[in-house]
Amino acid sequence: MKNLPLAKVYQFLEPGPVVWLTTARKGRANVMTMSWHMMVEFEPPLVACVVSNADHSFAALRATKQCVIAIPAAHLAQKVVDVGNCSGRDVAKFEKFGLTPLKAARVAAPLVAECFANFECKVFDGRLVNKHNLFILEVVQAWTDPGQRHPKTIHHHGYGKFVVDGEAIRLKSRMR
Amino acid sequence: MKNLPLAKVYQFLEPGPVVWLTTARKGRANVMTMSWHMMVEFEPPLVACVVSNADHSFAALRATKQCVIAIPAAHLAQKVVDVGNCSGRDVAKFEKFGLTPLKAARVAAPLVAECFANFECKVFDGRLVNKHNLFILEVVQAWTDPGQRHPKTIHHHGYGKFVVDGEAIRLKSRMR
Numbered sequence: 031m032k033n034l035p036l037a038k039v040y041q042f043l044e045p046g047p048v049v050w051l052t053t054a055r056k057g058r059a060n061v062m063t064m065s066w067h068m069m070v071e072f073e074p075p076l077v078a079c080v081v082s083n084a085d086h087s088f089a090a091l092r093a094t095k096q097c098v099i100a101i102p103a104a105h106l107a108q109k110v111v112d113v114g115n116c117s118g119r120d121v122a123k124f125e126k127f128g129l130t131p132l133k134a135a136r137v138a139a140p141l142v143a144e145c146f147a148n149f150e151c152k153v154f155d156g157r158l159v160n161k162h163n164l165f166i167l168e169v170v171q172a173w174t175d176p177g178q179r180h181p182k183t184i185h186h187h188g189y190g191k192f193v194v195d196g197e198a199i200r201l202k203s204r205m206r
Numbered sequence: 207m208k209n210l211p212l213a214k215v216y217q218f219l220e221p222g223p224v225v226w227l228t229t230a231r232k233g234r235a236n237v238m239t240m241s242w243h244m245m246v247e248f249e250p251p252l253v254a255c256v257v258s259n260a261d262h263s264f265a266a267l268r269a270t271k272q273c274v275i276a277i278p279a280a281h282l283a284q285k286v287v288d289v290g291n292c293s294g295r296d297v298a299k300f301e302k303f304g305l306t307p308l309k310a311a312r313v314a315a316p317l318v319a320e321c322f323a324n325f326e327c328k329v330f331d332g333r334l335v336n337k338h339n340l341f342i343l344e345v346v347q348a349w350t351d352p353g354q355r356h357p358k359t360i361h362h363h364g365y366g367k368f369v370v371d372g373e374a375i376r377l378k379s380r381m382r
Contacts, residue, residue, distance in 0.1 A: 044241045045361035045369060046222010065220045068244035070256050070338050078254060080246050107377060114381045162246050185221035190379030193221060196372025203366030205290045
């Protein structure tokens with residue numbers, strides 16, 4: 031994994047890919063599938079996400095205030111669904127689905143070796159957790175896998191329908 | 207425009223497309239380009255978005271507590287950039303870029319006739335506006351254009367690079 035400048039994190043999340051969120055609590059790692067996230071600030075990168083309080087990850091994220099956001103490329107789509115269709119209450123998901131946890135630099139939650147981008151996060155603002163299950167995270171360390179070039183991501187349209195990235199277009203723009 | 211059940215709104219926003227946000231204040235309509243949005247609740251549909259306080263739309267949204275989120279298909283990409291590259295302070299964007307405002311049912315902000323989906327929104331929770339420019343909106347009325355079938359959307363990767371929707375895949379999933 032290669033260090034990614036924090037100023038570039040938004041370029042990976044702004045397009046709205048399905049991501050994984052990992053946590054670790056009492057030495058036990060977990061991973062969930064998540065699509066409800068958005069950028070809040072460029073730098074330091076702040077990311078908002080919604081984790082249902084019915085999810086096993088919710089308690090771990092609230093208690094430890096740490097997580098990793100990992101982005102799987104399209105070839106991992108079946109694992110994305112598998113991870114999303116069970117709970118860490120019942121299943122050791124890394125083992126069951128053949129995902130490889132890697133030690134992160136600044137948080138206890140693991141990176142996912144199979145993902146092309148991994149962002150280590152700490153909870154920055156928890157004021158909307160109780161009302162909306164909404165966490166604002168700060169990305170404190172970011173990694174990409176130089177071995178995965180131009181990976182295509184997947185975007186969830188509901189009920190297992192995903193749209194894979196298609197062609198890229200470049201338009202002259204002053205927008206960051 | 208055809209009425210869309212509110213329970214289906216998330217299927218349009220969860221994939222993370224670039225959208226337009228329209229406002230109307232003192233009889234003057236405006237539109238901005240936005241990528242920082244996410245779902246917060248299925249039903250009633252709540253949507254979070256970040257609108258920079260440097261944007262002309264920020265003051266209108268905060269004052270009127272109403273807006274429309276409109277989703278342009280990929281063929282509108284150049285207009286998406288044009289709208290994003292200027293400010294409503296200086297430009298009457300609907301006129302300048304040939305966009306057609308339509309009267310909404312429940313908010314003063316206009317629908318965009320060229321868009322395949324239009325969601326009328328009211329500010330539901332403004333607690334994070336001052337700190338993070340983050341609004342939580344409730345979608346109170348939703349419309350789609352039956353004339354635009356299976357429209358492809360665009361996703362922003364920064365600096366005018368957009369990725370267009372590619373192939374759709376369907377996997378057996380229990381995830382809503």
